[in-house]
Amino acid sequence: MSATPTKTRTASPRAASTRKTGVREQAAQTTRDNILKAATKVFARYGYEGGSVEKISKAAKSFDRMIYYYFGSKEGLFIEVLEETYRRMNDAESKLDLATDKPIEALQAVIRFVVSYYRKNPEFITLLNTENLHKGKHISKSMRAREYSSPAIEMIRRVLESGQAQGLFRKDVSARDVYLLIAATGYFYMSNRHTLSAFLGEDLETPDALAHWETFVIDSVLRTVAPGPHLPKGKAAAAA
Amino acid sequence: MSATPTKTRTASPRAASTRKTGVREQAAQTTRDNILKAATKVFARYGYEGGSVEKISKAAKSFDRMIYYYFGSKEGLFIEVLEETYRRMNDAESKLDLATDKPIEALQAVIRFVVSYYRKNPEFITLLNTENLHKGKHISKSMRAREYSSPAIEMIRRVLESGQAQGLFRKDVSARDVYLLIAATGYFYMSNRHTLSAFLGEDLETPDALAHWETFVIDSVLRTVAPGPHLPKGKAAAAA
């Protein structure tokens, strides 16, 4: 890496805008951003191995060399792509304004948000799949990993507590599990839509199909957190 | 090369054993099988781009050239790997012996099977993710695609019907949706375990964690199919 300014990056766009930046600095920032955006697209589309340095630099209308200048290596670039991707997701989650006093609606809103976020950001899914293919080795190299634990879980916790206090939700269910259930249903449906379409013989991406799945997921989650026995009365014993 | 035996494969090992096979023919079958097995491992571990022809031929203790001899191309090999992978999964599903007269237990058994199949065959997951990264283009080239629509759905359909007849399950729930719910929860948990571990700050693969998740999924699915309103009585209106 030698003298490359790999860590020159400004932590956030806000920080950058509060101080005077020279023209060259802005141009550099633009180049860096272009590469980051291009890399996100390319890695999301072709995976880590399939996303070549050349594809990225071309898509960014820059040069291979610039990637090494700003990010040190292909791996360094991928790590920043992951960080940025998580950061954007968390930013979006943070903007969710939930009416905690209406827990059912709030929970529905969370589900709708998650499902639609995956729908609108399919690159999030492919990037995560790529990273999981590599057993998380890139994200574990990122010093920022833990910063990114989803704010959604904390939100769900508050919603659940509110619902439990109002007697709407049962008490023996954790925010973590509910979050995983929501994420799983939203993620899997989008992540595997191509193979599922082939094997179910139907298109999963029509508006109707998407709406149907969202409704089903909301229903399933609400039933999961609803109070009452897990089986119809008198039948629970049979399953034990 | 010329006149490659790309499609010479015997449909099943049983068919092959009913007629006399020469030594060389057997050796050939072995070479082909070795390559297929090695390719499954390598593709599952490194993805399509990362799984190089050389890695595969070395793992199979054969030669690059043999891959082209038997499969025509890297892509042809990958397609056969996908087909074989699906076939094995379907074979395993087919062996499930469900007590249809006890629908709750039967449904639990299906969930346990699916969850544990994903757990024990992580290569199934990475292969499917790889294929979805490529938008299903390989599987759509396979003439066998539709043969592989999961027998699990049909099983679930029968279990649901039985449960509905016995008044254990509600009637407005489809086998397809229940199947997707089960698959989603089982698949996502394993598929994303590395990134989830990093961000939840906990190990998802301990026996306890796995058991906890299985229990939660069973509970969630059973609640989803259980009869009764989707919200606690008198509260449904509020959510509308």
Add this chain to the structure above:
Amino acid sequence: MSATPTKTRTASPRAASTRKTGVREQAAQTTRDNILKAATKVFARYGYEGGSVEKISKAAKSFDRMIYYYFGSKEGLFIEVLEETYRRMNDAESKLDLATDKPIEALQAVIRFVVSYYRKNPEFITLLNTENLHKGKHISKSMRAREYSSPAIEMIRRVLESGQAQGLFRKDVSARDVYLLIAATGYFYMSNRHTLSAFLGEDLETPDALAHWETFVIDSVLRTVAPGPHLPKGKAAAAA
């Protein structure tokens, strides 16, 4: 080569038909012929390096191995292709029935034959070009090379002699040179038609263009052999 019957070839089709040939022998002959024909096409189209053993065996609907069985090597096959090609050309020339007593018409007939042979057998040209690219190394390995010296030269010699006797042709012109002149004009026009077309900006293969060239060549050859001074009277001195 070991035990391959490389030299089993029957010298001529006539020899083969005079004795009883078994069914298998005929099948073999067919395979051999198919390969030879396919090889002629493939080598003519793709050159020696570009004409792969696989392309040939595929075109012959046979197997790579058969090429080695019948011809020993790719080079051996190419040599036989060359021999066969020359033999066919000589056969065709031999069938020319010239009226030696009418030397002008006879010479015209020779020219028409040569020009139209090249036109109808473009593979003859590309094969010869390929062989010349290799500096004639294959044909020099053929024991039959000298057998194939063109009968056309001998014919031209007789025609010239007849014409000279009749006072129609001048005496200081050799059959060899006239043959080369005819061959050159016919050959070059066809051989280089693609690059010529590109650079002249016209299509050389229209019937009109072909007829025009034939007429020009006939005229040029007849003027070349016509008696009289090589320059208009009184002007020859100026050129000396």
Add this chain to the structure above:
Amino acid sequence: MSATPTKTRTASPRAASTRKTGVREQAAQTTRDNILKAATKVFARYGYEGGSVEKISKAAKSFDRMIYYYFGSKEGLFIEVLEETYRRMNDAESKLDLATDKPIEALQAVIRFVVSYYRKNPEFITLLNTENLHKGKHISKSMRAREYSSPAIEMIRRVLESGQAQGLFRKDVSARDVYLLIAATGYFYMSNRHTLSAFLGEDLETPDALAHWETFVIDSVLRTVAPGPHLPKGKAAAAA
């Protein structure tokens, strides 16, 4: 790679020398030129298929990779080789200084030039043969193709006109046909010298043989353009 300088080539060496060129820039130009020169030799000797990228890069004392850096592909390199080869031929033709007022001598000079150019530049012939084997597909991809239509034809036109005006040449003969006649005889003799040597049983490249052929060609062309009937008087009717 990215942003390859495939088309960065300076149009002419003169243009390059008018501005300051850095050391590296010069080195690059050298590398490019070395490759182009080496490729010309290698393609001329082994043909397109036979001229491997490795042979070329080795001959240029460079690396395979550089061929793709500067020319994009093997085909791109071959196209530039063709262009350069044509350009050199046209440059040489342009330097011919003809005494148009002495048409016979001028025509002889043209013939001598063409014949000797082919003799001294055999790679011109093999490259053109290679390109014609490929049916001119590379040259048709070159945007410069039409620029290269031979200046020789224009020269011959002027010579013919002058000769016609002086009554030395007949009027019903076109420059194009004369050019083709000259090119054909010069080209064919060199192009096919190896197979012709084998079949005529004589060496065509001795100084005597070459001189004899040149003389014959000059004689033939002059007779072709000379005024007077195309057949000796009183005999023309017989051939009709």
Add this chain to the structure above:
DNA sequence: CATGAATGAGCTTTCATTCAT
């Protein structure tokens, strides 16, 4: 007589990266 299987060298091309200003 015929042929599937095997082989290793070679092909064109792309890879991530470093050099040298």
Add this chain to the structure above:
DNA sequence: CATGAATGAAAGCTCATTCAT
């Protein structure tokens, strides 16, 4: 601050040929 040039390893694939019945 930026970039053209260079590099060698490795990619997927094809080559002509031999092995072993």
